[in-house]
Amino acid sequence: MINLLLFPILLPFFFAMILMLFPKKILAQRTVASTALVLTFGVTLVLLYKVKTNGIQAITLGSWPAPFGISMVSDMLSVLLVLSSTLIALLVVWYSFSSIGKDRESFFYYPGILFMLTGVNGAFTTGDIFNMFVFFEVLLMSSYLLIVLGGEKGQLRESIKYILVNVISSALFVVTVAYLYSVIGTLNMADISVKIAQIDQPGIITVIAVLFLLVFGLKGAIFPLYFWLPSSYAAPPIPVLALFGALLTKVGVYAIMRTYTLFFTLDQGFTHEMLMILSILTIIAGCIGALAYFDVKKIIIYNIIIAVGVILFGASQMNEAALMGSVFYLIHDILIKGALFLLIGVIIAITGTSDLRKMGGLIKTYPMLGWTYLIAAFGLAGIPPLSGFIGKLLIVQGGFEAGNLWGSILILLSSLAVLLSVIRIFIYAFWGETVEIKPLTRQHYRGLFMPAVILVAISVLYGVGSEWLVPYMSDAASVLLEPALYIKAVLGGA
Amino acid sequence: MKTNDVILQTTTKIIFFIIFLFSIHIFFAGHYTPGGGFVGGLLTASGIVLLLLAFDLKTVTTALPINYTVMTAIGLLLALSTAAGAIFFNVPFFTHAFDYFHLPLLGKQSLHTAMLFDTGVYLVVVGVTMTIIQSIGADD
Numbered sequence: 001m002i003n004l005l006l007f008p009i010l011l012p013f014f015f016a017m018i019l020m021l022f023p024k025k026i027l028a029q030r031t032v033a034s035t036a037l038v039l040t041f042g043v044t045l046v047l048l049y050k051v052k053t054n055g056i057q058a059i060t061l062g063s064w065p066a067p068f069g070i071s072m073v074s075d076m077l078s079v080l081l082v083l084s085s086t087l088i089a090l091l092v093v094w095y096s097f098s099s100i101g102k103d104r105e106s107f108f109y110y111p112g113i114l115f116m117l118t119g120v121n122g123a124f125t126t127g128d129i130f131n132m133f134v135f136f137e138v139l140l141m142s143s144y145l146l147i148v149l150g151g152e153k154g155q156l157r158e159s160i161k162y163i164l165v166n167v168i169s170s171a172l173f174v175v176t177v178a179y180l181y182s183v184i185g186t187l188n189m190a191d192i193s194v195k196i197a198q199i200d201q202p203g204i205i206t207v208i209a210v211l212f213l214l215v216f217g218l219k220g221a222i223f224p225l226y227f228w229l230p231s232s233y234a235a236p237p238i239p240v241l242a243l244f245g246a247l248l249t250k251v252g253v254y255a256i257m258r259t260y261t262l263f264f265t266l267d268q269g270f271t272h273e274m275l276m277i278l279s280i281l282t283i284i285a286g287c288i289g290a291l292a293y294f295d296v297k298k299i300i301i302y303n304i305i306i307a308v309g310v311i312l313f314g315a316s317q318m319n320e321a322a323l324m325g326s327v328f329y330l331i332h333d334i335l336i337k338g339a340l341f342l343l344i345g346v347i348i349a350i351t352g353t354s355d356l357r358k359m360g361g362l363i364k365t366y367p368m369l370g371w372t373y374l375i376a377a378f379g380l381a382g383i384p385p386l387s388g389f390i391g392k393l394l395i396v397q398g399g400f401e402a403g404n405l406w407g408s409i410l411i412l413l414s415s416l417a418v419l420l421s422v423i424r425i426f427i428y429a430f431w432g433e434t435v436e437i438k439p440l441t442r443q444h445y446r447g448l449f450m451p452a453v454i455l456v457a458i459s460v461l462y463g464v465g466s467e468w469l470v471p472y473m474s475d476a477a478s479v480l481l482e483p484a485l486y487i488k489a490v491l492g493g494a
Numbered sequence: 495m496k497t498n499d500v501i502l503q504t505t506t507k508i509i510f511f512i513i514f515l516f517s518i519h520i521f522f523a524g525h526y527t528p529g530g531g532f533v534g535g536l537l538t539a540s541g542i543v544l545l546l547l548a549f550d551l552k553t554v555t556t557a558l559p560i561n562y563t564v565m566t567a568i569g570l571l572l573a574l575s576t577a578a579g580a581i582f583f584n585v586p587f588f589t590h591a592f593d594y595f596h597l598p599l600l601g602k603q604s605l606h607t608a609m610l611f612d613t614g615v616y617l618v619v620v621g622v623t624m625t626i627i628q629s630i631g632a633d634d
Contacts, residue, residue: 001584002584002585002586003580003581003584003586003587006587010574010578010587013574014571014574017567017570017571017574018567018571020563020564020566020567020570021564021567023563059586059587060586061586061587061588061589062586062587062588062589062590063585063586063589
């Protein structure tokens with residue numbers, strides 16, 4: 001089965017088309033959408049096993065020889081990302097059954113999610129820079145549908161901003177690819193890497209590297225390009241927010257990691273130092289935002305920005321510990337952000353508000369929810385047995401090894417800010433005097449709570465079993481550290 | 495006052511078929527000359543738009559009772575399954591095949607699976623264009 005690595009892209013795509021045929025039959029929509037995601041998840045597990053045993057999987061579409069056709073490459077990093085994004089999509093779809101409402105469900109909501117997953121999985125798997133642009137557009141267009149679907153006033157206002165920013169960044173992406181093509185003359189990522197090494201990265205390539213940072217930074221929300229994110233993400237309903245928060249910025253982060261470890265490795269004194277400074281500023285900006293608000297959505301949204309900064313700081317260090325830490329933290333962050341958004345969704349559904357000052361005393365009526373939230377919050381901050389610990393530890397270790405003392409200390413300090421920001425939610429919402437709430441029906445509550453608990457449980461396992469995950473993560477980091485492995489898998493021998 | 499648009503409607507009835515035939519020609523010629531699924535689809539859609547201009551929305555939907563969303567989905571399915579056919583022969587996805595056939599009337603012709611893919615593109619383009627125009631036109 002040489003086409004196996006394409007199945008995580010093709011299956012959601014195929015089932016999304018099927019779903020377009022009967023938009024009004026809600027029960028069938030739910031069944032087909034969840035079947036599609038379970039199938040995709042299963043196939044990705046098989047792919048993970050294959051990548052682990054047989055090494056990097058690569059295929060060039062249409063039986064053309066490698067630099068001329070579109071290559072699709074599945075290394076350990078991309079297969080892990082595909083696996084976790086499929087998992088998030090599956091649990092978000094489950095959560096949507098009891099939260100999104102019939103109107104949205106009967107107007108192409110599930111096809112939207114599946115098309116978005118097609119784009120996300122495609123962007124993680126592609127080995128061609130222009131094909132990556134196309135998959136970015138696939139996921140962005142589906143996200144335009146999901147952000148505006150429902151047509152509330154806030155959604156309409158924010159979707160205009162969101163679309164405007166993304167259209168501009170996509171245009172910039174095309175211009176950047178055009179520059180790169182005119183200098184290098186190829187679009188295949190492995191081939192670009194070879195050619196850049198041959199011409200020894202002259203100044204123009206460094207300019208293109210900065211342009212790529214600009215493009216992917218707009219998508220992935222780094223400082224100072226994150227301005228659109230907090231208000232745009234606060235507009236759509238919770239399941240869509242969870243999907244966006246867990247996946248979309250991570251695609252930008254992945255693209256930065258990929259281009260900065262595969263293409264632009266010869267002038268690290270400039271490019272990687274710039275990436276490091278920007279990532280530190282991103283962390284600071286995120287911490288300020290996370291502590292400033294009394295709105296639960298805004299607090300978690302600013303935590304996305306902090307995580308983007310932490311991952312990119314790891315990626316900019318270019319040593320084994322930091323890159324492995326980045327991969328650990330990237331997967332952890334996808335899981336934990338999904339879990340946190342689903343949990344605050346439950347809190348908002350119970351209290352009917354997202355303002356912390358109007359909540360209180362939930363621990364008496366919903367103890368399970370409270371303790372689950374607390375575990376997720378500790379996981380986010382990186383308290384030892386939980387999932388955020390190992391990634392941040394390795395990133396800080398890598399930072400010290402590379403001699404960036406202050407950056408590493410700042411990352412440690414940012415953990416405190418993260419912990420404070422999420423514990424504030426716990427203190428305000430679960431402790432204190434009980435405010436009047438409208439209790440959910442048992443079935444409704446269970447439908448919302450179960451996916452969130454499963455996600456928290458997976459993130460706890462991820463933290464506890466990190467020793468067992470180390471071989472996978474070191475495989476992923478070794479491809480980032482040695483582009484030769486990637487190039488050999490795509491272009492063959494030589 | 496009701497305007498009399500008999501000239502517009504009569505010319506449209508003739509011109510629509512010319513546009514439609516031209517779009518089919520452009521579509522089939524795509525492999526060897528400029529053209530293909532995208533332009534062909536746009537031309538067909540513009541023919542239907544001409545009908546919409548000369549008559550009203552209700553008349554056109556009665557004459558062409560097509561659900562354009564379903565048409566888009568079928569086009570996508572056709573394109574995907576053409577490309578996915580390669581999976582069953584265990585060659586890389588999107589590998590096309592062609593051969594020469596002796597067809598009645600047309601004689602020796604090459605038939606290529608890229609044609610099926612282009613048919614998918616054609617259906618998607620017509621479906622999407624008409625969905626956009628119909629939903630904006632039907633909106634009060």
